Amino acid sequence: MLLKFPIVQTAKKCGIPFDQRTLGRAVVEAQCPFCGDQRHHLFLYTSDDHFHCYRCRAHGNAVSLYARCNELSYANAYHELADDKILRLPQKREPRPQAVEPAPIERRHAVYTALLDSLALSQEHRENLLERGLNSEAIEAGGYRSLPYGKEVRDALAASLSQDCNLMHVPGFYTANGIWQFTAWSGLLIPVRDHLGRIQGIQVRLDRAEKRKYRWVSSADLPNGAPARGWVHVTGDTGRRTACITEGALKGDISSLLTGGTLFLCVAGVDSTALLPETLKALKIRKVYETFDMDKLTNPHVRDALKRLQKLLAANGVQYRPYHWNPEYKGVDDYLWARSRAI
Ligand SMILES: [Zn+2]
Ligand SMILES: [Zn+2]
The missing domain is CATH 3.90.980.10 (DNA primase, catalytic core, N-terminal domain)
Structure with missing residues (x-):
C-alpha cells in the first residue's frame, strides 16, 4: 500500500517558510521555493494534501514537493518520507469549533x-x-x-x-x-x-x-458571526433549461448582459461546487456550458477541478459541454465584450 504524507509537515521538513497566520487552516499559505516568491503564493491544501503555487503554477503532492525541493527522484523522495517516523504518526486533528449555520x-x-x-x-x-x-x-x-x-x-x-x-x-x-x-x-x-x-x-x-x-463577506469564528457558504450566483433568464457556468458573480452578470440574458450560474471558485446541485435542481437545468477562464488549458489545478465538475453534473443528470474561445481573452466576459465592440 502506498503511504500518503501530510503536505504541511512535509513542507516544514523542506524548510519552507509559512504565513504563520494561516497555520491550522484548511489551506496554509507559504513561500514558494521554486520561483523566487517573496510573498506567500504557495497554497498547501490539507484536504487532499496537495500544493499549488499561484505564481509559477508548480503543483503536486507531498512526495513531489519533497522530491523537487531536495532534487531527489520521486521514488527516493517517497522512501525518505516513509522513513520519517514523525510524518507517519497519525495526524492530530485540530478540534473544529462548533460549526455555525448562517442565518436563513x-x-x-x-x-x-x-x-x-x-x-x-x-x-x-x-x-x-x-x-x-x-x-x-x-x-x-x-x-x-x-x-x-x-x-x-x-x-x-x-x-x-x-x-x-x-x-x-x-x-x-x-x-x-x-x-x-x-x-x-x-x-x-x-x-x-x-x-x-x-x-x-x-x-x-x-x-x-x-x-x-x-x-x-464573512464573520466565521467571531462572536455571533457566521461563515459564508459557497453560494452560487444566478443571473440571466431563469426560464431557460440551459445555463453557462463560470467563476465569479460579476463575470456572470457581464456575460449575461452581453449575450441578451443568457442564464449564468456563477461559483466562487472552480472548487466551490458543493451548493451547485441544489441550484441545478431549483432551475431544472438540463445542459451546462462550462465557461471558466481560458487558463483552464494550462492550469492543472483547474483541469482537475473541471473533471470533478463534469462528474458532479453527470451525477445530477446534466449534460456538460466545454466552451472555448480565443485564449488571448482570459475570461468569457473579456471575450464577449471584445466581440460585442467589434461588431
Ligand atoms: Zn512558485
Ligand atoms: Zn493545484
Whole structure:
C-alpha cells in the first residue's frame, strides 16, 4: 500500500517558510521555493494534501514537493518520507469549533438589502463596471456598492443596521463587547443572488490586492458571526433549461448582459461546487456550458477541478459541454465584450 504524507509537515521538513497566520487552516499559505516568491503564493491544501503555487503554477503532492525541493527522484523522495517516523504518526486533528449555520436566506436577504441601501457606488467603481461591459441599467439592477475605507464607517453602518435588523449569524456581522461590528475588506461589494433574486451573500472585490482579489463577506469564528457558504450566483433568464457556468458573480452578470440574458450560474471558485446541485435542481437545468477562464488549458489545478465538475453534473443528470474561445481573452466576459465592440 502506498503511504500518503501530510503536505504541511512535509513542507516544514523542506524548510519552507509559512504565513504563520494561516497555520491550522484548511489551506496554509507559504513561500514558494521554486520561483523566487517573496510573498506567500504557495497554497498547501490539507484536504487532499496537495500544493499549488499561484505564481509559477508548480503543483503536486507531498512526495513531489519533497522530491523537487531536495532534487531527489520521486521514488527516493517517497522512501525518505516513509522513513520519517514523525510524518507517519497519525495526524492530530485540530478540534473544529462548533460549526455555525448562517442565518436563513430570508433574513440574509433583508439584512444585505438594507446594507446595500445605505451605501453608494463610487465614481471609480462605476467607471470600472462600465469599462468591463455593464451599462447603467445593469449596474442599477445588480446592486453593486462601494464599501469605503475606515473602521468608523463600518462601525456606524453596523450600529444603524442593528437598530432595524437582526444581525445574528448574518455573515459579515459580529459583536465585540456586545456592540455590532461589520467585518469586511474595503472594495466593491457584489451581491450573490439565488434563483429568486434574493441576496444569499456578498462578495467583495478588494481594491488593493494581488492574489485572491475576491472574498466572501464573512464573520466565521467571531462572536455571533457566521461563515459564508459557497453560494452560487444566478443571473440571466431563469426560464431557460440551459445555463453557462463560470467563476465569479460579476463575470456572470457581464456575460449575461452581453449575450441578451443568457442564464449564468456563477461559483466562487472552480472548487466551490458543493451548493451547485441544489441550484441545478431549483432551475431544472438540463445542459451546462462550462465557461471558466481560458487558463483552464494550462492550469492543472483547474483541469482537475473541471473533471470533478463534469462528474458532479453527470451525477445530477446534466449534460456538460466545454466552451472555448480565443485564449488571448482570459475570461468569457473579456471575450464577449471584445466581440460585442467589434461588431
Ligand atoms: Zn512558485
Ligand atoms: Zn493545484
